[in-house]
Amino acid sequence: MxxxxxxxxxxxxxxxxxxxxxxxxxxxxxxxxxxxxxxxxxxxxxxxxxxxxxxxxxxxxxxxxxxxxxxxxxxxxxxxxxxxxxxxxxGGFFRTKEMIDEAITFSASSSSRSSSISNGSSSDDVHTLNGIVARKRHNSFDSMTDSEEVPKVTIVSPSVREPPASAELIAEYERKLVEHDLKKYPSLDYETQTFITNKYRELETMLQREGYFKCTYWGYGSECVRYVILAALSYYFLQTKWYLLSATCLGLFWHQLMFTAHDAGHRAITGSFFWDSIIGGLIANYVSGLSIGWWKSSHNIHHFVTNDPVHDPDIQQLPFFAVSTKTFNDIFSTYYNRLIEFDAAAQIMVSIQNWTYYPVLCLGRFNLHRLSWEHLLFGKGPRHGEAAWLRYYEIVGVIAFWYWYGYLLVYLQLPTISTRIAYILVSHIVTMPLHVQVTLSHFAMSTADLGVSESFAQKMLRTTMDVDCPAWLDFLHGGLQFQAVHHLFPRMPRHNFRAAQKHVIDFCKIIGMEYCIYGFVDGNKEVLSRLEDIAKQASIIVTCAAQRKA
Missing domain, CATH: 3.10.120.10 (Cytochrome b5-like heme/steroid binding domain)
Incomplete structure (x- = not known):
């Protein structure tokens, strides 16, 4: 060709x-x-x-x-x-050339059938092939506009009426979410989405021209001071045998470091894949014991299919959390390439997830270690091209981490087994605010599937919220409280997010879309409310299943 x-x-x-x-x-x-x-x-x-x-x-x-x-x-x-x-x-269906040619021939031979097809849905191109309807499944919701009547549904307690199958309950709940989003957000018709796309591209061009994508290296100056102070305090308290204070400072050190590792993972520091990978690996693997390659692999998918229960690994948290009832159907994760089951453990944990949210996140870093080793040992990252070397650099880094942290520090410096266990727990639990930060911007946002006709900009704004805080508290959030800005412009250095935010707010006004921003406390309330709602649905579905078996 x-x-x-x-x-x-x-x-x-x-x-x-x-x-x-x-x-x-x-x-x-x-x-x-x-x-x-x-x-x-x-x-x-x-x-x-x-x-x-x-x-x-x-x-x-x-x-x-x-x-x-x-x-x-x-x-x-x-x-x-x-x-x-x-x-x-x-799950898209695609016709072969033979099927397309046969459909065209068959269609041409029947003008009446051709006419009925041409007057069909604008969201799916439908072709009759040997009496069988073959669909090109794209623009799934083009035909659903704000003016259309979408049946209202309500999930009621199983005691009110004879419970339908759990699949029907889930379908009703998910349809209600879609209905809500179709009314709340701009229309999915081609003209509206093209307008949003064009305005987004104009905004990106303007931000590029004004220098928002240039790294402000001075911004790392104050951060490096914090890193050195926290590391020095951790060492000082270790030598003076204030072990838990040492562990606390070490955990805060890791917490702060990961903001820079995030920048490196997005190539937002030097712009070079090689040098940002070196920086990211040094921070994540050698100093923190986590795989930057795993994080990049998972995080890239998260940015492309944000808040999709089937495809986004960041919200696939069973058995501990569920933010969508779709996960009650035992979904097959396209990221993990395995079935994620809503088993007995998940049913119990999800039904109380609004109560276990913070305790579970306290142990979140241990799960990151597991995921990191799984990624490196099974070679799940790229094995060819410019990223092939990264796996070996990372493996050496994680081994180096466990040597200095596990052997030199925990084993040699701490006197008893109980002290060692306490030190490991405290240093890991202290990083919990980072896990809250990551989940805060997405757990309370839409998980509805509005189809592939939705523009990139609209999807990012629909599935992401910002957290409001005074500028002097930016260090605590690491700049990641501006998640809407970050998802629209992932390669923008985070030190420029606050300045860029006002332009994103203006952009939202132009396209007629809500800019979702909450204070830290209110944002947490929104997350807990979503978790509680899903927990109630889980309890209802489990009860329904038990009644059907009885």
Whole structure:
């Protein structure tokens, strides 16, 4: 195929049906099969963009060099508005070339049938093939507008009426969430979403021009002072045998360090994959015992499919937490490549999750160690290309961490087993506010699936909230309280988030969308309210299941 060859939607669909990884970028058709195993961000990120216009996502996460390199993978172009397909990893159906040709032939032979098809839903292209309806599952909610009547549903106590199957309860609850979002947020029609996209691109261009994407290195000055003070205090208290104070300072040191590791993971410090990986690995692996490669792999997916219960690993927290009733159906996680079951343990824990939220998060860092080792030992990161070396750098780093922390500090410096256990627990529990910070911006936000016609900017704002605090408290949140800004512009250095926030607020006013921001206390109340609501639904469904068995 020539680089300038015009390709139709049917052409792209047939190639994807044939197993090719095709994405649209700036009206250019890219085939990325040869790049999947080399992609530093992992292959799953690409899989979630197959069949879609990935222009905004691509620009948000890639450097100018990567954008220029994309031309190597161009196989053609499009010259009309693109309607997104549902990617195969998300369950999309794609017709082969033979199916498309046969459908066209069959359609042409029956004008009446052709007429009925052309007057069908605007959200799905429907073709009759040998009497069977084959759907191109894209723009799933285009046909659902704010003016349409969506049936209202309410989940009631099982004592009120004969309980339907749990699947029906879940479907009703999820439909109610979709109905709420369709009324609350801008219409999903093509014109509205194109307007939002264009305004978002104008905002990004302006922020680039004004220097918001340039790293303000002086911002790390005060942070480095905090790092040194906390590390020095931890060592001082260790030598004076104030062990729990030493552990507390060490935990606070780790807590603060991870904000810079986050920057490095997004290539927001130097802009270089190599040097930011070195910095991120040094902080995360060698000093903190966590895998920066695991974090990047998980976090990249989180940014692309934010708050999707089936695809976003950041909200797949069973058996401890559930923020969507979809997880009650034993979902197959496309990130972990395994079934996440709503088993007996999950049923118990989720039903009380609003009470266990903070206690469980106190132990969250131990789970990060597990996930890090799983990622490194099983080689789940890229094994080819510029990121291949990172796994070995990380393994050495985690071993080095356990040598200095586990052996030199905990084993040699602490006198008793009970003191060692207490030191490990305190140093890890003190990092709990970081886990609260991460969950705070998403657990209370929408988990509804509005389909692939929703623009990148709208989805990020719909699934993310900011936390309001005075500027002098920014150090406590590490700048990550500006999650809406961060999700719109993930490569923007976090020291520029506060200044950029006012422009994002203006952008929201222009597109007619709520800018969701809560104070820290109110934000926590919102999260607990969501957890309590899902806990009640879990209790109802468990009760229904028990009654049906009785």
């Amino acid at each position: 020539g680089l300038k060859q015009l390709l139709s939607s049917d052409d792209v669909e047939a190639m994807i049906a044939d197993g090719k990884s095709i994405v649209i970028y700036e009206n250019r058709v890219l085939r990325l099969d040869s790049w999947l195993h080399k992609h530093p961000g992992g292959d799953k990120v690409v899989f979630h963009m197959v069949g879609r216009d990935a222009t905004d996502e691509f620009n948000a996460y890639h450097s100018d060099e990567a954008k220029a390199m994309s031309r190597k993978f161009q196989i053609g172009r499009i010259d009309s508005a693109w309607k997104n397909f549902v990617p195969p990893i998300q």
